[in-house]
Amino acid sequence: MSKSNAAENDFQAYLFDGTRPSWDGAAQLFITLHTADPGEAGDQSTSEATYTGYGRLAVNRPGGFDVVGNVASLAAQLAFGERTDAGATQTVSHVGIGVAANGATKLLHSYALNSPINVDQNDSPYIPAAAFTVTED
Numbered sequence: 001m002s003k004s005n006a007a008e009n010d011f012q013a014y015l016f017d018g019t020r021p022s023w024d025g026a027a028q029l030f031i032t033l034h035t036a037d038p039g040e041a042g043d044q045s046t047s048e049a050t051y052t053g054y055g056r057l058a059v060n061r062p063g064g065f066d067v068v069g070n071v072a073s074l075a076a077q078l079a080f081g082e083r084t085d086a087g088a089t090q091t092v093s094h095v096g097i098g099v100a101a102n103g104a105t106k107l108l109h110s111y112a113l114n115s116p117i118n119v120d121q122n123d124s125p126y127i128p129a130a131a132f133t134v135t136e137d
Helices: 005-017
Strands: 028-034 057-060 065-068 071-074 090-098 107-119 133-135
Touching: 005 107, 028 107
Parallel strands: none
Antiparallel strands: 028 057, 028 090, 065 071, 071 133, 090 107
């Protein structure tokens, strides 16, 4: 799990200057699929999946995550849209957590999947709740 540079900057500004991040109080966060590591300098659109049928998934705050101590995990499995085009296989290797439903917007966290997901026509990739955790240490 990697916190983005943008999220690190937001945290520093909040902690030391009292500047609340723009996403503070947002009702939802958005989960993204990526075909490569978006990196700490990336945004939600960096290497984002592009297959026909894909869309970012909204997760409610609170309620969409279970938080125990320094670990947050999904409260339920996430199922992404079914791929409807017949193009080449798109391999998803990373998942991100961001602040918007679309666009090149702020990515807060990203992580590599234990096993990449090959998305072919008629596939609906999903992330099991137990496989999605964010740990702060």
